[in-house]
Structures are given as structure tokens and as C-alpha cells.
Amino acid sequence: MPSLKDIKTQINSVGSTRKITSAMKMVAASKLRRSQEKAEAARPYSSRLEEMLASLASSAASGEGIIKLLTGTGNDQNYVVVPVSADRGLCGGFNSSINKETFRLVKSLEDDGKNVQLMPVGKKSRDFFNRVMKDKILDSLADLNVSVNGYDAALQVSNKLQELYFDGKFDKCIIVFNKFKSAISQEVTKQQLIPLDVSDSSKEENVDDSAAKAIYDYEPDEETILKDLLPKNVSIQIFKVLLESDAGEHGARMAAMDNATRNAGEMIDSLTLKYNRTRQAFITKELIEIISGAESI
Amino acid sequence: MATISFDLVSPENLIFNDEVGMIIVPGKDGDFGVLPGHSKVMSSLRPGRVMVYGEGKNLLKSFFVSGGFAEVNPEKCIVLAESVDEVNALDKSSIEKEIQELSGQENDMAKEQLGIAKAKIDAIDSNFYEKV
Numbered sequence: 001m002p003s004l005k006d007i008k009t010q011i012n013s014v015g016s017t018r019k020i021t022s023a024m025k026m027v028a029a030s031k032l033r034r035s036q037e038k039a040e041a042a043r044p045y046s047s048r049l050e051e052m053l054a055s056l057a058s059s060a061a062s063g064e065g066i067i068k069l070l071t072g073t074g075n076d077q078n079y080v081v082v083p084v085s086a087d088r089g090l091c092g093g094f095n096s097s098i099n100k101e102t103f104r105l106v107k108s109l110e111d112d113g114k115n116v117q118l119m120p121v122g123k124k125s126r127d128f129f130n131r132v133m134k135d136k137i138l139d140s141l142a143d144l145n146v147s148v149n150g151y152d153a154a155l156q157v158s159n160k161l162q163e164l165y166f167d168g169k170f171d172k173c174i175i176v177f178n179k180f181k182s183a184i185s186q187e188v189t190k191q192q193l194i195p196l197d198v199s200d201s202s203k204e205e206n207v208d209d210s211a212a213k214a215i216y217d218y219e220p221d222e223e224t225i226l227k228d229l230l231p232k233n234v235s236i237q238i239f240k241v242l243l244e245s246d247a248g249e250h251g252a253r254m255a256a257m258d259n260a261t262r263n264a265g266e267m268i269d270s271l272t273l274k275y276n277r278t279r280q281a282f283i284t285k286e287l288i289e290i291i292s293g294a295e296s297i
Numbered sequence: 298m299a300t301i302s303f304d305l306v307s308p309e310n311l312i313f314n315d316e317v318g319m320i321i322v323p324g325k326d327g328d329f330g331v332l333p334g335h336s337k338v339m340s341s342l343r344p345g346r347v348m349v350y351g352e353g354k355n356l357l358k359s360f361f362v363s364g365g366f367a368e369v370n371p372e373k374c375i376v377l378a379e380s381v382d383e384v385n386a387l388d389k390s391s392i393e394k395e396i397q398e399l400s401g402q403e404n405d406m407a408k409e410q411l412g413i414a415k416a417k418i419d420a421i422d423s424n425f426y427e428k429v
Contacts, residue, residue, distance in 0.1 A: 041310040045377060055339075151380075216339050218340070
């Protein structure tokens, strides 16, 4: 049976843990709000860019050079998978769900006979894949800090990917990230980044757009614009992913810390109960000793 | 007098959004002015100044963009730019320093940056279109 002093120390230590977790929760909540605002602010640009792209994409025939970002290399043998995780832990299942999903994706692509390589973004996935499949890592990036560096962070990823793509290192790129659904829930999402997947977003718009699009003048011409637009689109997609993942991270951390704070509270309650019981047991024991002592006289 | 709605958007935020009288945009093949009722144009941009005028053709704002796209239709003009600065907020001495650092380098990135920095200096110095 633990002594009263032991229980007291335990209560104190759980108490200070609770303080830390509740402070982390507050920090995560305020960071979440900020990164949500950022994600909101990025929306007009990306939606306009997508609209432009949708109206141009149909005009692109297969071609060489930059157009390949849209049309693909004509192969689908070599894949690169980009898991986007956080740089820090203590955010529940946020990082491990990314790693697990990526792992599963790699395995299933390999079962189909494809070559798969990895380019982890974020410390947690980099460290994980460095342990489990080091030979597959093409490159990795960490400490991007999208909430501070903004668009430049996305450019780093995008430039590296495009460099590798035009060197012919891969044919298809799939990004795996946590999509921000609400402050407490994230959804692991896979998105094909290269070549650009226009089929789902542009189809329904194209129907009513086709009349309007026909009368646009293009300066200098459609192909040149498309060539400018495609690399930017890759960057903006990555930017969006990074922002979503950042907001998701803070949301996940907030939820995890909220849980931890609650658990610590429950633990303190049960420890306090135990403390009181033990104290009462001591008192009772002493009383019994005194009474039985007095009776025996 | 008629107005046209003008959006200036960067990846990080919406910088300008209002009804204006005229905009001058640095198209890849040359600057072009956009008035209300302009025909539909889609253009890519070179580094340069985006000038915004009020209804009385008075200069409201002048921005530097490092490139991007413009989409124009009779009611609306949208400029998507990767980086946007107000021309008045640009600091000439720090840009000149940047030019000196970049001019020694050979890679494509540096060359592109250099082009943008030079265009910034031009934007500060030029007083084209200040009165129209």
C-alpha cells in the first residue's frame, strides 16, 4: 500500500501535467484560428486559378516540356508519394494516420508492379520512413513552417517536385495529407498532383462554360499561358495542402490536449479519493488499536 | 460613369477588391488598359506595375507584381499575381543590394529573380501613366 506522501507526490505531478496540456490546448486553439484564416485567404487565388485552368486545359494537346504537367509522360510505371505530416508530435493520431495510409498506398502500388519512391514532407513522416523504408526515399523536406513562411514554403516543395519530374524521375505524383474537415476531425486524403487531374473539378463547369470560353482572347496565346499556369497550379495545390495540413495539425493537437487535460482531471479525482481513503484507513486503524488497547486493560 | 470591378489576388490573400474606373496591366506582350466593357481577354503578365484608377482617371494605387495572370471580361478584371508590393512601399536601396548579389550568379532561379528586381527598380523610377 502506497504511503500518503507517495500519493500526494503523484497528485502533484499529474496536476502539473494537466497545466501543461491545458496550456498547449489554448496555444493550439489560437494557432488553429490563425491558420484557418490563412487557409480562407488563400481560397480566392486557388479557385480563380482552377477556373482559368479548367477553361484552358481542354485546348492542350499532348506536348513536350511543361505541358507534361497536364498530359503526363505517357507512362505510369514510376510513382512518387508525398506524405505531408507535421513537424511535431503530441497531436493524437494526426501523424501516424498519414504514415499508415502512405505505407498502405506504397504496398498496394507495389503489388500492382509499380516502382514507388517517397518524398516525405514534415519531420514526423521523414523520420518514420527513414526507419521503415529508407531505400525508397528520393528526397525529404522538413521545417517548412507554412504559417510563418507562407507561399515560399509551398514553392520549396513544388520546385523540388518539378525538378525531379522534368528529370524524368517519376511519372505520377500522389500527395497524402490530412484534409481539414472541422476543428476536431481530419480526413486522410490522397490527391494526384502530377499530372494534373482536371477530370473531377472541371467537368461540370465546362458544360456551361464552353460557350463563354470560346470568345476569350488569349495573350500571347493559349499555350504560353498554359505553360505559365501549370507550374503555378502545382505550387498553389501544394500550398493549399500545406495550409490544410497545418490547420488540421492544430485542430488535432487541440483535441488531443483537451482529452489529455480531461484524463488528467479524472486521474486527479481518483487519486484524491484514494488519498482520502488511505488517510481514513490510517485513522481507523489507529482508533482500533487504541480502543482494543483500552478494552484489554 | 461606368465602373469595372477589380480583384488583385495573391496566393496569401485578396489584396484589392473594389469598383474602379480603369486598370493598366503589364501584359506579356505589352501593357494594356482595361476600361469597363472591355472584351474578354486572358493574358499572362510580366513583372511590372498594375495601376488602378478611380472614376475620374485619378491614380488610386500602383502595385508591383512579379508576374501572373489577368482575366478580363466586360464587368470584371481579375489579376492573379504571385507576389504583390505597393510601389510606394518598395525600398530602392535594398533592391539594388539584391541586384548586386544576384548578378554574379548563373542559375536560372537567380536570373529570374534578377529580372524581377530590375523590373522593380524600373517601376519605382518610371512615372508613365501617372496621369492619363
